[in-house]
Amino acid sequence: MFDWNIIRLNELMIVLYALSVFLYFIDFLHHNRKANKIAFWLLSIVWVLQSFFLFSQMAQTGRFPVLNIAEGLYFYAWVLVTLSLVINRLLRVDFIVFFTNVIGFIIMAIRTFAPSEAVSTEVSSRLISxxxxxxxxxxxxxxxxxxxxxxxxxxxxxxxxxxxxxxxxxxxxxxxxxxxxxxxxxxxxxxxxxxxxxxxxxxxxxxxxxxxxxxxxxxxxxxxxxxxxxxxxxxxxxxxxxxxxxxxxxxxxxxxxxxxxxxxxxxxxxxxx
Known part of the structure; x- marks a missing residue:
């Protein structure tokens, strides 16, 4: 049976990701370093949660999880978050971080709410609602x-x-x-x-x-x-x-x-x- 706790954690990631993008947008407009710092830590939490699910799936399946669209989207989102965190920490190119995470948010939203083979029709319908x-x-x-x-x-x-x-x-x-x-x-x-x-x-x-x-x-x-x-x-x-x-x-x-x-x-x- 599909674990609703996993779905809720994925939805939590979407919320945290949205807040991070929002704060990066404020920093993009206003050069607000406090907003940038909070956005960075929210994005870090998203990355930790993504990494946990990614490696859990690897341990469960015994392979690298990129063999279908849903797995590929998840790994793609993880790569974008990872790169944006590295860029933000090492290069301080904030505008690239903001626009990269807009793309990452889209990918995560599609991955979270789009129906997949692992999700029943009833659960899929509830997610879309x-x-x-x-x-x-x-x-x-x-x-x-x-x-x-x-x-x-x-x-x-x-x-x-x-x-x-x-x-x-x-x-x-x-x-x-x-x-x-x-x-x-x-x-x-x-x-x-x-x-x-x-x-x-x-x-x-x-x-x-x-x-x-x-x-x-x-x-x-x-x-x-x-x-x-x-x-x-x-x-x-x-x-x-x-x-x-x-x-x-x-x-x-x-x-x-x-x-x-x-x-x-x-x-x-x-x-x-």
Missing amino acids: ELLLIHITMAILSYGAFSLSFVFSILYLIQHNLLKKKKWGKRLHRIQDLAKLDYMTYVLNMIGVPILLLALILGMIWAYLKVPNLNWYDAKVIGSFSVLGIYSFYLYARVVKEWQWKRIAFLNVASFLVLLVNFFLFGSLSNFH
Whole structure:
């Protein structure tokens, strides 16, 4: 009988891996060494768990476990994690580590949730259902972060307008200063983008496994990647192009309007959402 404890440990690895990718993304944007250090140790835990399962399988089967797709994917993910840890420790090339682990996370997710010969139909169905649940939960969490960032942008524009018109009333003092409103908008988008990216990765895996003859030009698919694209552009404009103040606030408001169109309009036009 398939051991559910093994499945839960694999799902734990996915969660730890997702947290690691998320923290590497923060370091990628903000050069946050604390986030980088925590991400490294989370990734190290993932590597220890992967190594334990890999060598346990070798001991059980008496061979190197690469003879089928599931085993090959697992070993591939282990290699990527191993290389990224070595690179992070010896060469300090952080951007390579981040992008490598995005690929590694995709491989691990496919390996964990895709049906295999060792898994019964019932267990496989439950895993795919859990994959969908995780996808939806992460997507909603990212939408929550984007919604709060929209509120901060609106407050920023209101505050900016009050200052421009020199209205020094109680309303002005009740709203935070412009720099803090702008910073909170950026922080929330910095949190939302990697969560949405991971949610879309898991969603694509679920759709590939569960939806026959999937149309990748589906309105919801295009809309979801449009939301990811415009918020990624926000981060690019904020960090690289150094857009500031009113200009970046309007971009964030426009990004949220794209999110609303995707959620309400494209969702109703989709064939499988």
